[in-house]
Amino acid sequence: MSSARLTPVSYVVLGLIARDGPSTPYELKAAVGLGIAHFWPFPHSQIYSETEYLKEAGLLAEERENRGRRRRRFRLTDAGRQALQAWLSEPTSDTLHLRSYAFLKLYFGHFARPDDIAGLARAQVAALQDQLASVTQMLERLKVRPDRKWQMAVAEMYFQIASALLTQWKQTAASGRGPARRIARPVARRKSKARA
Amino acid sequence: MSSARLTPVSYVVLGLIARDGPSTPYELKAAVGLGIAHFWPFPHSQIYSETEYLKEAGLLAEERENRGRRRRRFRLTDAGRQALQAWLSEPTSDTLHLRSYAFLKLYFGHFARPDDIAGLARAQVAALQDQLASVTQMLERLKVRPDRKWQMAVAEMYFQIASALLTQWKQTAASGRGPARRIARPVARRKSKARA
DNA sequence: GCCAAATAGTCCGAATAGGACGGTCCGAAC
DNA sequence: GTTCGGACCGTCCTATTCGGACTATTTGGC
Numbered sequence: 226m227s228s229a230r231l232t233p234v235s236y237v238v239l240g241l242i243a244r245d246g247p248s249t250p251y252e253l254k255a256a257v258g259l260g261i262a263h264f265w266p267f268p269h270s271q272i273y274s275e276t277e278y279l280k281e282a283g284l285l286a287e288e289r290e291n292r293g294r295r296r297r298r299f300r301l302t303d304a305g306r307q308a309l310q311a312w313l314s315e316p317t318s319d320t321l322h323l324r325s326y327a328f329l330k331l332y333f334g335h336f337a338r339p340d341d342i343a344g345l346a347r348a349q350v351a352a353l354q355d356q357l358a359s360v361t362q363m364l365e366r367l368k369v370r371p372d373r374k375w376q377m378a379v380a381e382m383y384f385q386i387a388s389a390l391l392t393q394w395k396q397t398a399a400s401g402r403g404p405a406r407r408i409a410r411p412v413a414r415r416k417s418k419a420r421a
Numbered sequence: 422m423s424s425a426r427l428t429p430v431s432y433v434v435l436g437l438i439a440r441d442g443p444s445t446p447y448e449l450k451a452a453v454g455l456g457i458a459h460f461w462p463f464p465h466s467q468i469y470s471e472t473e474y475l476k477e478a479g480l481l482a483e484e485r486e487n488r489g490r491r492r493r494r495f496r497l498t499d500a501g502r503q504a505l506q507a508w509l510s511e512p513t514s515d516t517l518h519l520r521s522y523a524f525l526k527l528y529f530g531h532f533a534r535p536d537d538i539a540g541l542a543r544a545q546v547a548a549l550q551d552q553l554a555s556v557t558q559m560l561e562r563l564k565v566r567p568d569r570k571w572q573m574a575v576a577e578m579y580f581q582i583a584s585a586l587l588t589q590w591k592q593t594a595a596s597g598r599g600p601a602r603r604i605a606r607p608v609a610r611r612k613s614k615a616r617a
Numbered sequence: 618g619c620c621a622a623a624t625a626g627t628c629c630g631a632a633t634a635g636g637a638c639g640g641t642c643c644g645a646a647c
Numbered sequence: 648g649t650t651c652g653g654a655c656c657g658t659c660c661t662a663t664t665c666g667g668a669c670t671a672t673t674t675g676g677c
Contacts, residue, residue, distance in 0.1 A: 232663095233522060233525060236525065236529070240528070240529035243529070244529070244531065244532075249625085250625085251624070251625050251626075254625090260528070261525070261528065263519065264520060264521050264524040264525070265520060265524070265525050266518065267664075267665085268664070268666050268667085269626095269666085270626085270627075270664095271664080271665095273626065296625075296626090306532075309529070309532055310533070312526070313530070313537050314537045314540075316540040316541040316543070316544035316545075317544060318544045318545070318547065318548040319522040319523060319548075320521075320523075320545075320548045320549065321519060321520065321521040321523070321586070322462065322519075322520040322521070323459065323460045323517060323519060323520075323579070323582070324460060324461060324517065324519075324520070325460050325461070325515075325516075325517040326429060326461075326513050326515040327513055327517070328460040328461070328517075328575050329429060329432065329433065329436075329457070329460070329461050330508070330509055330513065331571050331574055332436070332456070332460075332571060332572055332575045333432070333436035333439070333440070333505070333509060333571070334570070334571030334574070335440065335568060335570070335571055336436070336439055336440075336502075336505055336506060336509060337506070337509035337510065338509075341510045341512070342571070345512040345513065347512070348512035348513060349512075349514070351514065352514040352515075352516045356516055372531060373531075374530070374531070375527050375528060375529070375530030376528055378527055378530070378589070378593055379524050379527050379528050382524065382586060382589045382590075383519070385586070385589055386519070386582050386586065389578075389581040389582055389585045390517070390578060390581070390582065392581070393574070393577060393581055394578075428632095445656085446656085447656050450656090462634095463633075463634085464633065464634050464635050464636090465635085465657095466633095466634090466635075466636095466657085466658075466659080467633080467634095469657065492656075
């Protein structure tokens with residue numbers, strides 16, 4: 226009953242049920258794969274333990290299906306809805322965490338042959354183009370859902386990130402191949418406030 | 422001796438030692454914090470076990486310091502250098518992994534009060550500005566190191582990502598506050614190749 | 618009825634997280 | 648030359664998390 230440890234995954238579950246109505250863990254798993262997995266990955270097995278935990282905590286209520294597989298279907302309790310809203314009302318300064326294997330290789334590019342860098346860059350360009358294509362489709366789908374406004378906003382951010390990266394990797398692929406060393410492009414600068 | 426399981430962290434260690442010369446684990450830890458931690462985070466305790474492991478595998482050689490603390494100092498063996506170069510020569514299509522707590526909140530923005538969204542966006546704008554300031558300093562520092570060319574490239578990618586996000590969050594902060602619903606900005610679209 | 622495919626859920630060893638904690642060295646103060 | 652504080656350096660430990668292998672159940676085609 227008491228609101229105990231609530232993790233990001235807890236809110237994923239609460240949020241999805243708030244959005245989609247009473248759901249089975251399996252449905253949640255599928256819903257996660259459709260979007261959230263792109264910016265908050267976690268193993269699907271967690272959904273099963275998390276729904277159980279949230280039920281114990283009184284934030285979800287369970288209703289067994291009568292027919293067929295008799296799956297557990299969870300709905301939000303009032304406490305659950307409140308917990309979700311409370312969470313949403315606290316902003317976070319937590320900044321994005323990035324993990325890129327390709328960055329790692331590029332970082333040590335000094336020890337690679339020029340061709341290696343070019344190959345890496347080409348592979349990244351291709352991968353990013355695929356990714357952009359799929360995000361574009363997602364945007365297309367969201368465009369006709371005036372609710373889902375904020376999902377759209379997230380998708381757009383994702384799109385912008387992928388776009389920016391694509392541009393950069395293309396440039397990386399071209400550099401070395403170019404006719405001459407290129408002059409550093411001017412880049413927006415902002416007032417500094419110290420930090421490192 | 423046999424080249425066994427080499428993880429990304431292995432290459433971080435090999436790469437840093439290749440760049441900086443023989444190093445102690447503590448020095449590596451500090452070096453990681455200066456840049457790599459931003460796109461390949463891992464607990465510092467791993468450096469200690471990893472250097473040990475790489476020594477066993479014959480990719481590093483250890484030389485105890487004679488004086489003072491008698492710290493372990495590791496240098497690259499030929500095998501180590503080869504392993505690094507082999508790794509660098511294989512491109513990766515692995516695409517970036519993103520993890521953002523703020524995205525999660527925004528995603529479920531439907532259940533938040535408009536003010537909550539605005540607050541979140543403002544917090545993100547502030548955090549990103551700080552981050553951009555520190556990246557800008559890093560770029561400044563790298564500008565005068567013609568070696569470090571590829572580190573610079575990574576830093577620029579990071580900068581572009583943060584810039585793009587800043588723009589988007591600013592827009593999010595403004596939306597709702599704006600005089601009217603704004604027309605969707607035209608956005609670059611690319612040929613689709615399917616994927617989801 | 619039987620089989621294949623899709624659906625649904627469980628389990629568990631391995632890897633990671635990341636902070637708490639314990640020593641060690643050095644320079645400054647007295 | 649002793650003491651002390653702070654930076655330096657490294658180890659350890661527990662709680663998650665990872666993520667895939669595995670099992671079971673249902674449905675639908677024939």
